[in-house]
Amino acid sequence: MNDRSDATLTRERPMSYDARSARNTSTVTKDATLSTDTATKDWTNDLRARHRDAFETQGVPTTKNEEWKYTNVRAIRDWEFKTATGAVGVPSVSPFLLGNVGDSAAGDADTNAGKVARLVFVDGQFAPNLSDLSAWTDNGARLAPMSEALTTDRDELESRLGTLQGDGSYPFASLNAANFTDGVYLHVPKNADVETNIHIVHTASGSATTNNAAVNLSCPRSLFVIEEGARVRIIEDYQAHAEGNYLVAPVTEVFVGANAQVEHFKVNRDSGSVHHIAATFARLDRDSHFHTNNISRGGKLVRNDLRVVLSGSGCECVLNGLNVGHDQQLMDDHTEIVHEVAHCASREFYKSILDDEAQGVFNGKVHVVQDAQKTDGIQSNNALILSDKALMNTKPQLEIFADDVRCTHGATIGQLDEAAFFYLRSRGIPRREATKILVQAFAGDVIERMNYAPMEAIAQEAVSKVLS
Amino acid sequence: MLEIRNLHVEADGNKILNGLDLTVKAGDVHAIMGPNGSGKSTLAHVIAGREEYEVTDGSITFMGKDLLEMEPEERAHAGVFLAFQYPVEIPGVNNTYFLKAAVNSVRKEQGLDELDAVDFLKLVKEKLKVLHMEESLLNRPVNDGFSGGEKKRNEIFQMAVLEPKLAILDETDSGLDIDALKDVANGVNALRDEGRGFLVVTHYQRLLNYIVPDFVHVLYKGKIARSGGKELALELEEKGYSEIEEAALSGK
Numbered sequence: 001m002n003d004r005s006d007a008t009l010t011r012e013r014p015m016s017y018d019a020r021s022a023r024n025t026s027t028v029t030k031d032a033t034l035s036t037d038t039a040t041k042d043w044t045n046d047l048r049a050r051h052r053d054a055f056e057t058q059g060v061p062t063t064k065n066e067e068w069k070y071t072n073v074r075a076i077r078d079w080e081f082k083t084a085t086g087a088v089g090v091p092s093v094s095p096f097l098l099g100n101v102g103d104s105a106a107g108d109a110d111t112n113a114g115k116v117a118r119l120v121f122v123d124g125q126f127a128p129n130l131s132d133l134s135a136w137t138d139n140g141a142r143l144a145p146m147s148e149a150l151t152t153d154r155d156e157l158e159s160r161l162g163t164l165q166g167d168g169s170y171p172f173a174s175l176n177a178a179n180f181t182d183g184v185y186l187h188v189p190k191n192a193d194v195e196t197n198i199h200i201v202h203t204a205s206g207s208a209t210t211n212n213a214a215v216n217l218s219c220p221r222s223l224f225v226i227e228e229g230a231r232v233r234i235i236e237d238y239q240a241h242a243e244g245n246y247l248v249a250p251v252t253e254v255f256v257g258a259n260a261q262v263e264h265f266k267v268n269r270d271s272g273s274v275h276h277i278a279a280t281f282a283r284l285d286r287d288s289h290f291h292t293n294n295i296s297r298g299g300k301l302v303r304n305d306l307r308v309v310l311s312g313s314g315c316e317c318v319l320n321g322l323n324v325g326h327d328q329q330l331m332d333d334h335t336e337i338v339h340e341v342a343h344c345a346s347r348e349f350y351k352s353i354l355d356d357e358a359q360g361v362f363n364g365k366v367h368v369v370q371d372a373q374k375t376d377g378i379q380s381n382n383a384l385i386l387s388d389k390a391l392m393n394t395k396p397q398l399e400i401f402a403d404d405v406r407c408t409h410g411a412t413i414g415q416l417d418e419a420a421f422f423y424l425r426s427r428g429i430p431r432r433e434a435t436k437i438l439v440q441a442f443a444g445d446v447i448e449r450m451n452y453a454p455m456e457a458i459a460q461e462a463v464s465k466v467l468s
Numbered sequence: 469m470l471e472i473r474n475l476h477v478e479a480d481g482n483k484i485l486n487g488l489d490l491t492v493k494a495g496d497v498h499a500i501m502g503p504n505g506s507g508k509s510t511l512a513h514v515i516a517g518r519e520e521y522e523v524t525d526g527s528i529t530f531m532g533k534d535l536l537e538m539e540p541e542e543r544a545h546a547g548v549f550l551a552f553q554y555p556v557e558i559p560g561v562n563n564t565y566f567l568k569a570a571v572n573s574v575r576k577e578q579g580l581d582e583l584d585a586v587d588f589l590k591l592v593k594e595k596l597k598v599l600h601m602e603e604s605l606l607n608r609p610v611n612d613g614f615s616g617g618e619k620k621r622n623e624i625f626q627m628a629v630l631e632p633k634l635a636i637l638d639e640t641d642s643g644l645d646i647d648a649l650k651d652v653a654n655g656v657n658a659l660r661d662e663g664r665g666f667l668v669v670t671h672y673q674r675l676l677n678y679i680v681p682d683f684v685h686v687l688y689k690g691k692i693a694r695s696g697g698k699e700l701a702l703e704l705e706e707k708g709y710s711e712i713e714e715a716a717l718s719g720k
Contacts, residue, residue, distance in 0.1 A: 417556075417558075419556045420556050420557075420558045422517075422518060422519075422540060422556075423552065423555070423556040423558070424558075424566070424570075425517075425539070425541045425544070426516050426517065426541075426543075426544055426550055426552075427544055427549075427566075427567075427570035427573075427626065427630065428541050428544035428545055428570050428571075428573040428574040428577070428630070429541060429566075429569050429570055429573050430541045430573060431539070433569065433573070434541075437561055437565075437566070437569065438558070438561070440560070440561075441558060441559065441560030441561045441609075442560065444560045445560065
């Protein structure tokens with residue numbers, strides 16, 4: 001382990017939970033649940049209370065917790081939270097729309113993006129004035145902010161919300177469940193082919209700067225229910241460009257019906273002061289496909305818990321990940337794929353590029369129950385370390401109880417290939433460009449797998465910024 | 469063009485070159501022969517700028533400039549080219565992209581306009597023909613999954629495209645079948661002219677039937693033990709290196 005005293009998140013000796021954080025978070029809980037809609041409050045109360053108890057009992061995890069061994073979030077225990085209001089300053093999202101990557105050929109990229117419906121959230125709250133739903137053609141599908149759906153779609157929400165999250169073993173997901181007020185609710189009915197790509201933008205108002213003592217907490221909560229035979233593409237895009245301290249703790253639950261196809265993207269391009277601790281849960285019915293692509297390049301600390309349960313035979317999940325870390329960023333992916341039944345396939349390809357003093361963590365669980373015969377699982381995690389002080393911790397974790405399966409895993413951590421580097425330079429390619437070529441080559445295959453031009457462009461841009 | 473004086477080189481604390489002297493004039497083809505471990509490949513890599521080798525004494529001057537002070541890419545810009553004995557596989561980097569980056573880096577340093585895609589493609593297609601290479605090679609990753617012969621052809625192809633002033637071939641012939649050997653030799657011979665020097669490092673005399681050298685040097689224990697004309701290669705083929713070894717041992 002790399003013990004750096006100057007790191008923002010210091011690795012001091014793990015301490016047990018103390019009462020302070022419980023006090024802080026219960027303050028948040030009270031504030032955040034001040035809903036005027038008493039009916040809504042009633043039916044969500046049980047969910048909120050359960051997770052508030054779970055969170056308060058465990059507290060902020062320490063590095064003694066195996067799932068948090070390499071990601072020290074101790075500092076969070078001492079934070080005073082306030083729920084961000086979105087009142088101070090309205091952020092501009094226009095330079096960061098889907099496909100609009102930096103200054104490069106925005107027009108072309110937007111064309112590649114296809115039809116896009118955009119929901120923008122500021123500090124976790126739906127901002128209708130920044131959103132654009134004009135391209136949305138519903139096909140009988142329902143797309144609404146969670147704050148509205150809690151009332152209007154109560155039956156569906158009540159039967160689904162929190163069920164994939166389960167118990168309190170994800171502390172920050174519990175924090176979310178206790179405090180959420182908004183997010184996205186999507187319901188796509190049977191056989192609907194949704195042509196409009198759904199772009200969900202989470203940004204920040206910068207109100208944190210008005211009170212430096214408090215950390216803005218936002219807990220976006222989304223539920224996507226994709227019924228049998230339906231198809232949809234969803235992009236969750238975190239891009240808080242404001243200064244100030246933020247803790248963003250999103251939770252997304254995805255129900256993928258039989259033979260349905262869901263293409264899911266999660267992008268983090270937050271500014272460097274954001275702590276982002278997210279959990280995504282998906283459950284797949286038979287013959288369905290769930291592809292999730294995760295790009296992280298922003299934030300101070302980005303933790304993604306991703307749990308996919310393959311619950312019907314013949315279904316397939318593909319998990320792609322690309323992390324590009326600089327400075328003292330920490331990027332942690334904890335994935336879990338549960339093969340509950342026979343004849344399912346899982347594919348997982350994660351890559352990290354770490355420069356400066358950045359740290360990466362990958363923990364990939366694949367759980368194959370006894371009845372899940374003929375499981376076909378491939379997992380790989382590769383990290384490219386560009387500086388002496390960058391650090392990667394990787395841990396494949398296969399738990400296989402069936403006896404007729406194919407499950408492979410591979411993990412590599414390496415530096416730039418010196419021989420290749422010299423070869424390029426010996427042909428006249430300068431040091432800097434040679435490095436770029438090799439870094440791009442490293443990331444190339446996972447970017448291609450993402451298979452949606454605007455996201456590939458965002459990934460390329462992240463990679464090209466490595467050495468600039 | 470190239471002047472090497474009293475070159476001493478170490479790697480991992482082992483002395484590999486011990487006072488080597490060599491002069492290559494523009495237009496000349498020099499063959500460097502010698503038994504395994506005599507320092508042939510080290511010499512090739514030191515000229516190209518490989519950092520693992522430590523030059524402890526001596527000098528290398530290339531067209532009036534101190535080569536040892538230059539980065540590998542600067543040497544390439546000045547016109548030095550090394551055809552690798554073991555060309556490096558670079559998965560994920562397209563051969564065309566790589567070569568275009570190389571050509572344009574060199575052109576830029578030489579004050580020339582960068583080639584656009586059309587001109588570049590025209591140039592490479594011409595050169596491919598000389599080496600009997602498939603165009604499909606252009607779209608494959610650099611050397612990735614290439615056969616031994618394809619890799620060596622690719623080296624000579626790069627040389628043909630980059631048109632260096634000094635080309636060093638490090639055992640390019642090793643392991644080649646006769647057809648590939650002829651293609652490689654044709655590629656080299658097509659580039660031979662008054663302004664260009666060649667340093668052909670080889671273990672076998674056979675290559676020199678196709679690339680006829682002006683001078684042959686025998687490297688032994690890090691020094692040039694003997695120099696002569698092309699007939700020296702034939703003599704070595706017949707008698708082997710034992711005579712040279714004996715002469716060196718007796719302190720002659």
